[in-house]
Amino acid sequence: MTDDAVLDAFTAHRSLLFTVAYELLGSAADADDVVQETWLRWAEVDHAEVRDPRAYLVRIATRQALNRLRTLARRREDYVGEWLPEPLLTSPDVAEDVELAESVSIAMLTVLETLAPTERAVLVLHEVFDVPYEEIAEAVGRSGAAVRQIAHRARRHVAARRPRTAVSRTEQQRVVDRFLAAVTAGDVQGLLDVLAPDVVVVADSGGLAPAARRPVAGRERVARALVRFAEFAPGVRITTPLVNGTVAARIDPGGGFDTALTFVVADGRITRMYAMRNPRKLGRLDTVAELRR
Numbered sequence: 001m002t003d004d005a006v007l008d009a010f011t012a013h014r015s016l017l018f019t020v021a022y023e024l025l026g027s028a029a030d031a032d033d034v035v036q037e038t039w040l041r042w043a044e045v046d047h048a049e050v051r052d053p054r055a056y057l058v059r060i061a062t063r064q065a066l067n068r069l070r071t072l073a074r075r076r077e078d079y080v081g082e083w084l085p086e087p088l089l090t091s092p093d094v095a096e097d098v099e100l101a102e103s104v105s106i107a108m109l110t111v112l113e114t115l116a117p118t119e120r121a122v123l124v125l126h127e128v129f130d131v132p133y134e135e136i137a138e139a140v141g142r143s144g145a146a147v148r149q150i151a152h153r154a155r156r157h158v159a160a161r162r163p164r165t166a167v168s169r170t171e172q173q174r175v176v177d178r179f180l181a182a183v184t185a186g187d188v189q190g191l192l193d194v195l196a197p198d199v200v201v202v203a204d205s206g207g208l209a210p211a212a213r214r215p216v217a218g219r220e221r222v223a224r225a226l227v228r229f230a231e232f233a234p235g236v237r238i239t240t241p242l243v244n245g246t247v248a249a250r251i252d253p254g255g256g257f258d259t260a261l262t263f264v265v266a267d268g269r270i271t272r273m274y275a276m277r278n279p280r281k282l283g284r285l286d287t288v289a290e291l292r293r
Contacts, residue, residue, distance in 0.1 A: 020061050081211065084274055088289040102245070238250065238251055248262045
């Protein structure tokens with residue numbers, strides 16, 4: 001393989017590698033680092049021995065992501081308040097790929113955080129990227145039989161915790177629009193109507209912006225907290241971009257971006273909200289991320 005062919009093979013799969021790393025880490029910045037580390041290792045291998053560049057590159061990226069994931073787990077133990085994944089601005093193509101959109105949603109990524117690193121890698125690689133168990137076994141350093149057992153355990157764990165998000169983009173938009181209209185008008189009854197009785201709001205500020213440090217549950221409590229927002233609404237610009245494959249809300253008070261909200265919608269109501277307020281995590285919402293399977 002010539003030097004140009006080596007670079008071309010990597011470039012062709014770069015977006016895939018970023019997506020794999022992001023789903024394993026929940027951080028675009030760390031996913032970028034994994035992609036760079038993957039390139040450095042790819043450039044050094046004997047390419048004459050590589051039969052499937054995609055599989056080989058995914059294997060390298062997975063190993064690098066697992067190494068980083070174990071380090072990040074220790075760092076997150078000291079995080080101030082709730083930790084949420086770094087949100088990404090995504091294209092309509094991602095939203096239209098239902099399986100990919102669900103896998104990169106903030107709701108799903110928070111569930112993946114509850115898995116052990118190897119469980120997360122096995123589940124993501126097999127369920128989202130259709131990587132055969134034998135290739136996953138090579139990537140994570142386990143036997144094929146062990147990987148199948150890990151996959152079964154991880155699927156059961158996620159199935160018990162994953163929010164149900166199987167609604168159309170049109171339905172998401174309709175519910176989010178109702179919610180935002182009620183918030184900006186200070187309409188308590190409107191909020192109660194659009195929020196599920198057991199709605200939960202999780203906020204992530206990293207201690208760098210005002211936010212509840214524990215989840216807020218119950219529509220009355222959530223509505224009371226949100227209705228105060230109406231006092232500031234006249235100077236606030238709100239848009240509804242696609243974030244992590246779903247309709248979200250971007251809040252820009254006084255021209256400065258300070259909050260991204262993503263939602264889980266079921267039966268015409270919001271069941272969960274994720275509020276990202278950590279300014280260090282909002283930098284990827286100005287440029288569309290290239291995600292692909």
